[in-house]
Amino acid sequence: MNRRRFIKATAAAGMGLSLDPSLATDVAPLPRRLLGKTGVKLSIVGYGGIVVIGKSQEHAGRSVARAVEDWGINYFDVAPSYGRGEAEEKLGPALQPYREECFLACKTTQRRAPEAREELEASLRRLQTDHFDLYQLHAINDAAAVEEVFAPGGAMETLVQAREAGMVRFLGFSSHGVEAAMAALAAYDFDAVMFPLNYPLWTQENFGPQVIGLARARGMGLLAIKVQCRGRWPENVARTHPPCGYQPVTDLAETRLAYSFALTQGVTSVVPPGNEDLFWLGVKAAGYLPTMNRQREQELRRLQAQAIPLFRHSSPG
Numbered sequence: 001m002n003r004r005r006f007i008k009a010t011a012a013a014g015m016g017l018s019l020d021p022s023l024a025t026d027v028a029p030l031p032r033r034l035l036g037k038t039g040v041k042l043s044i045v046g047y048g049g050i051v052v053i054g055k056s057q058e059h060a061g062r063s064v065a066r067a068v069e070d071w072g073i074n075y076f077d078v079a080p081s082y083g084r085g086e087a088e089e090k091l092g093p094a095l096q097p098y099r100e101e102c103f104l105a106c107k108t109t110q111r112r113a114p115e116a117r118e119e120l121e122a123s124l125r126r127l128q129t130d131h132f133d134l135y136q137l138h139a140i141n142d143a144a145a146v147e148e149v150f151a152p153g154g155a156m157e158t159l160v161q162a163r164e165a166g167m168v169r170f171l172g173f174s175s176h177g178v179e180a181a182m183a184a185l186a187a188y189d190f191d192a193v194m195f196p197l198n199y200p201l202w203t204q205e206n207f208g209p210q211v212i213g214l215a216r217a218r219g220m221g222l223l224a225i226k227v228q229c230r231g232r233w234p235e236n237v238a239r240t241h242p243p244c245g246y247q248p249v250t251d252l253a254e255t256r257l258a259y260s261f262a263l264t265q266g267v268t269s270v271v272p273p274g275n276e277d278l279f280w281l282g283v284k285a286a287g288y289l290p291t292m293n294r295q296r297e298q299e300l301r302r303l304q305a306q307a308i309p310l311f312r313h314s315s316p317g
Contacts, residue, residue: 029072030286033268035103036221038170038191040133042075042103042269044259045286046223049078049087050243050274057090063276064094068102071283075269077223079107079138080123082274088126099129105223107138107174108155111148116155120162131166134192135159137173137184146183156188172221178313181211185218192221194271197262199300200231200307207313208265216266224267227258228282231307241275246310248278255285257300260292 032041047067052060067073076095078087088106095102106123110116124130137149137159149155162168172192175181181195193215201207215222230247233239241248249255259282262270272282290296 028287030283032072032074034221035170035268036191037219038221040103040170043071043073044263044267044269045071045073045283046075046077046105046269046271047073048271048274048279049076049091050082051276051279052090052094053083053086053243053274055090055276057093060090060094064091064098067283068098071287073283074101075103075105077105077271078123078127079109080119080126081107081109081138085122085126088123092127092129096128103133104129105134105136105172106132107136108158109138111145111155113153113155113157116158117162120158120167124167132168134170134172135162135168136171136192136194140173140175140180140184141177142180143183146180146187150184150187172223174223174225175211176311178207178210182214185211185214185220189218190220192223192268194223194225196226196229196311197224197265197267198226198229198258198310199261199304200309201226201311202261202265203301204307205309205311205313207309207311212265212267222265222267224262224265224270226310227262227270228255228273228278229310230304231309234306234308241273241278244273244275244278247307248273248275250278250281251303252281252285254300254303255281256289257292257296257303259285260289260296261300263289264292 030043030045032043035042078091080088108116108119110119137155140146159171163171170191172190173184174194176196195211197208212222228249230249233247249258259270272279
């Protein structure tokens with residue numbers, strides 16, 4: 001525990017504040033969970049690099065310092081497609097003081113091995129590191145993407161070679177499609193899977209139980225996105241919180257329920273939306289999470305009853 005966090009925690013304890021959930025979130029580092037079979041423990045909230053896009057380098061440095069020093073966040077996730085490299089360029093210098101203690105994940109949208117290799121090397125340079133802790137095939141959303149990356153000369157060859165060369169420790173993929181994710185899981189024994197998980201998707205569309213269930217059965221790490229997503233924007237409702245492309249959950253109590261539901265499914269860590277206000281809302285919510293039970297699930301169902309699921313998948317399989 002660093003000096004700043006120690007002073008805050010000691011002061012709170014001295015004033016008898018440790019039992020107040022609203023105050024406890026200001027003094028305690030977030031819990032950590034094992035990432036599948038990797039042996040690595042990650043904070044239950046990850047820092048998405050999109051947060052630093054459009055911010056000054058100084059702001060990015062302060063933001064990362066706050067995440068690490070005040071909240072104990074050790075999982076950082078980024079991709080070259082975030083702001084055409086801007087997120088990597090800002091996150092790299094900001095992470096330098098903490099790189100050895102942090103778990104850095106990056107992704108590639110390239111489907112062929114040569115282009116994936118080029119993108120990997122460019123990401124390493126921008127992020128000022130010699131390796132990634134997790135490298136992921138990005139946006140494996142349909143059958144065509146699965147076929148491309150696993151074909152001879154496909155991007156998967158680069159990922160495997162990078163791990164053998166020590167440029168990457170663990171391999172994973174992100175997906176927004178049930179069938180594509182299931183096909184990718186069948187094709188390779190990944191270390192981690194990044195997938196959308198929220199109550200409307202799970203209960204209305206049967207979107208996620210298959211992927212989460214198979215990944216858990218195989219001991220893979222689970223990284224959740226879209227947890228703070230209520231659903232598509234309703235018509236005639238003003239859109240807020242850019243670059244968030246969906247209607248987000250903005251209430252603290254509801255956010256806590258949404259996180260509790262996701263983490264109950266065995267998720268290791270949640271990556272909040274790229275909007276900075278929503279990111280810190282998610283961090284604060286995760287500082288004190290109620291245990292998910294029947295009563296709290298009913299409350300979450302009531303709060304999100306009018307949600308329009310972001311994705312469609314109605315088949316029972």
